[in-house]
Amino acid sequence: MTDLRPPVLAALLAFAVPASAQIYRWVDAEGRVNFSNAAPPQGVRSTVVDPNAKDTPPAAPSTECHTIRCQGERMEERERRREAELERDIAARAAAEPKRPRGLEFRKYISIQRGMSEGELLGIAGEPDLMSDHGVALAAPATVQIGRNYSTAARTGLVMKTYTYMPTSADPFTTTITLVGGRVDDIERVRKF
Numbered sequence: 001m002t003d004l005r006p007p008v009l010a011a012l013l014a015f016a017v018p019a020s021a022q023i024y025r026w027v028d029a030e031g032r033v034n035f036s037n038a039a040p041p042q043g044v045r046s047t048v049v050d051p052n053a054k055d056t057p058p059a060a061p062s063t064e065c066h067t068i069r070c071q072g073e074r075m076e077e078r079e080r081r082r083e084a085e086l087e088r089d090i091a092a093r094a095a096a097e098p099k100r101p102r103g104l105e106f107r108k109y110i111s112i113q114r115g116m117s118e119g120e121l122l123g124i125a126g127e128p129d130l131m132s133d134h135g136v137a138l139a140a141p142a143t144v145q146i147g148r149n150y151s152t153a154a155r156t157g158l159v160m161k162t163y164t165y166m167p168t169s170a171d172p173f174t175t176t177i178t179l180v181g182g183r184v185d186d187i188e189r190v191r192k193f
Helices: 005-016 068-096 118-125
Strands: 023-027 033-036 046-049 130-138 142-145 151-154 157-165 173-180 183-191
Touching (some): 033 068, 118 157, 118 183
Antiparallel strands (some): 023 033, 023 046, 130 157, 157 173, 173 183
16 A cells, blocks of 8 residues: 555645735725735735734834734724714714704793793793794883982883793694793793694
């Protein structure tokens, strides 16, 4: 019987040698650096990279990085910056997004009365979903003493605001409260859906 081990070993070694990890580095048409253990497409200039090369810092004027480790570190740094930028964008969008309407529950609505101060209203109903300032409302004429025996008509100006509580799925009513001079003047509640 003949011993077939030496020729079989030689054949296995012949196939194993090309499979040893040669790493090719090339730049494609779009300018991206590529690494592969397969040969690059024909006509593309490539270099063989040693994966076990020592990573030495580049000389001061040079910023080139030719080792796989250095390329990987740069890629990780770019990914970290990209993720940080994405988080900032998400935070900016969340800050710019309008607040969800809170509405005004019926239980709170029935506690509001005409003549109530603005502070009492905010204590019961909370911050409105929409607030509009209408400027100054002129009150009915009153008399003002100008001299010892002389009085004249005068008007007083009162600040006018409107607080609106938008409808929600739990409370489908729009509640509009008008304040004149810091006091509740009118309350309107309308079903929207």
